[in-house]
Amino acid sequence: MLISTSQLNRLILCLLFIGSFHVTVAQEKRTREDKMYFRSGFGFSFPVGNSTDYLSTKFSTSLGLILSLADGPLFLYPKLDLHAYGFNQLLPETEFQTLGKNGRATTYLLNMALGYRKVTGKIGYYGFLGAGGGMILTPRVKISENAAIATLSNKATG
Numbered sequence: 001m002l003i004s005t006s007q008l009n010r011l012i013l014c015l016l017f018i019g020s021f022h023v024t025v026a027q028e029k030r031t032r033e034d035k036m037y038f039r040s041g042f043g044f045s046f047p048v049g050n051s052t053d054y055l056s057t058k059f060s061t062s063l064g065l066i067l068s069l070a071d072g073p074l075f076l077y078p079k080l081d082l083h084a085y086g087f088n089q090l091l092p093e094t095e096f097q098t099l100g101k102n103g104r105a106t107t108y109l110l111n112m113a114l115g116y117r118k119v120t121g122k123i124g125y126y127g128f129l130g131a132g133g134g135m136i137l138t139p140r141v142k143i144s145e146n147a148a149i150a151t152l153s154n155k156a157t158g
Helices: 005-028 049-053
Strands: 036-045 055-068 074-087 103-120 123-143 150-157
Touching: 036 074, 049 055, 055 103, 074 123
Parallel strands: none
Antiparallel strands: 036 055, 055 074, 074 103, 103 123, 123 150
8 A cells, every 4th residue: 555645745734733732732731720628637636745744646637729810820828627626624613613524625716818830840839828727625523412414514615
């Protein structure tokens, strides 16, 4: 099977067209297509300092989103953290005279940050600037004197 020069020219032109098409497509896809990432993490919360007297390590988790702003390097980063600790109450309170032992204290923290992403080669650098707030729930025990009933409640501080 022999190919004529006109067929060979057509084949070369066709291959050049396909090659230039792929180059064009690759150049057009350089804009960022990622607009949103979901971030999740889990691990353990470790109390530090004097808090180790009444808190102990337990499981923790966090959930967050990375929302790209336009095609630039800036993004929003809202994040919710849940830290759980083992809790042993050290001092009685006026309303709760019974000390709580082997309880669980939790923190709910909401953060909102503005981030900057810089990618060089295959390494990405991220910087964040933001603020947040949250709530700490600690267990309390109250026992009624006449019925010997224990009522458990959480005290919220923030």
